[in-house]
Amino acid sequence: MNKQEKELCNVESELFNKLVSVILYLNVNGMHIDRIKEMIGLKVDEAFRMYESENIRERFLRDENK
Numbered sequence: 001m002n003k004q005e006k007e008l009c010n011v012e013s014e015l016f017n018k019l020v021s022v023i024l025y026l027n028v029n030g031m032h033i034d035r036i037k038e039m040i041g042l043k044v045d046e047a048f049r050m051y052e053s054e055n056i057r058e059r060f061l062r063d064e065n066k
Contacts, residue, residue, distance in 0.1 A: 001009075019040070026036050050056070 023033070023036050023040075027033055
């Protein structure tokens with residue numbers, strides 16, 4: 001496994017842990033799990049729309065090469 005793959009695995013693991021923590025926190029404090037799923041889905045959809053509409057990848061690559 002190369003450095004980028006290891007970094008991706010670490011980021012995926014961190015994201016998973018944060019999501020589980022948020023889900024547990026909200027659910028324990030009275031929010032229904034279906035509402036939590038809906039909220040996360042909305043934010044993920046919004047993030048992908050922003051990523052595509054603002055050319056985030058191209059900007060990142062351009063800034064990284066400076």
